[in-house]
Amino acid sequence: MAELRLENVHFSYPDGTKAVDGLTLKVAAGERVAIVGQNGAGKTTAVKMMNGLLKPSAGDVYVGELNTKDYTTAQISRQVGYVFQNPDDQIFHNDVESEVRFGPKNMGFDEARIDDITEWAMKLCGIYEDREENPYNLPYSTRKFVTIASVLAMDSDVIILDEPTAGQDQVGLTLLADMLKDLERRGKTVLTITHDMEFVTTHFERIVVMANRQLIADESAGTVFYNADVLNESMLKPPAVAQMASLLGLEKGLLTKPQLLSAILKNQHL
Structure with missing residues (x-):
């Protein structure tokens, strides 16, 4: 299992917009971490650097011993799976099962393993009965689970979920809770970006808070949500x-x- 390390990482977009400014963070293998903060804080840019979608402008990002600067996004994504916030940015097959099978097939898994891991991922995400459906015939909340299953089927050591609770009802939230328990049993590292503080307090002990493109707190939920300075700077609303x-x-x-x-x-x- 791979440890994640970001060492004094900076990132600026081509137009000069700075998105991450000196981020240092370490996530141990098998850990579960929530990354929170307002839009524009740098959260999504930070996690995209973790799986190689973006390369740091300065500093280093390591997945285990691999420096992401030295590897392609495809190579890093074998270690770190990323579920996009908008499922429509990720889906490109005409039926659910083909979408979920694509990742493990592309990674060269043998057919028996592809069958097993595809079935496991679909059942875990509650979409097994929808396996023959076109994903775009399914509601947004279900399409979210199609993309989650697609990443889970790649069996990456690290799973990054970007706003997984968006658009979910209680059934979806229960599926997410069961999924997190299963991934924990399998020793997977899970990071999530979310604005849902109730979800954070229920399922995550370690909270990383970002504001103004920097990390401003890395504490337990019980500490973060009672720290007035951190809440004010990050403009976060604590759970009820x-x-x-x-x-x-x-x-x-x-x-x-x-x-x-x-x-x-x-x-x-x-």
Whole structure:
């Protein structure tokens, strides 16, 4: 399994727009990390450098011992799979199963492995019954899972999810939760970019906060969402439980409804 390392990484687009400014970050193999911050903070640019879609203007990005500057995007994507925010940027086959099979087939997996991993990915993402459908006949939320399954089927060590909860109902959120548990059992590293703070607090212990193209915090959720300076600089709105706990003057670090209720009851007895 590959460790990710970004060492004093900078990135500017051809028009001179600076998107990442001196980012240093290490993600251990098998870790689960949420990257949060407002639009324009540099999150998507940062993760695209992790899988070779973009090369740093300065600094180095390592996937294991591989410096992404020395390898093609195709070579790096064998280690780091990236699920785009918009599924329509990623889908190009006329049926779901062909879309999911494309990655492992292109990577040279044998037919038996392609069959097994394609079926696993489709079932995990709740799209097995849709395998003969044209993806564009499916709703946006389901197309998101088609692209997730396509990346999972490549069996990369690292999975990057860009706004996976966008457009999802409770069924989709439950599928995502089950998927994260399965990937954890398999030792996969998972990074997600999201604006859904409830999803973050439920499924991620480590939170990386970006603002103004830089990393401004790398802490536990219980620390980040009670740090007023970080929240103000990143313009993040803490999850509802943290907001209520702060409003009531309760102890810091509360993130779940049971924790909040317990603290309220304890406070009443004081």
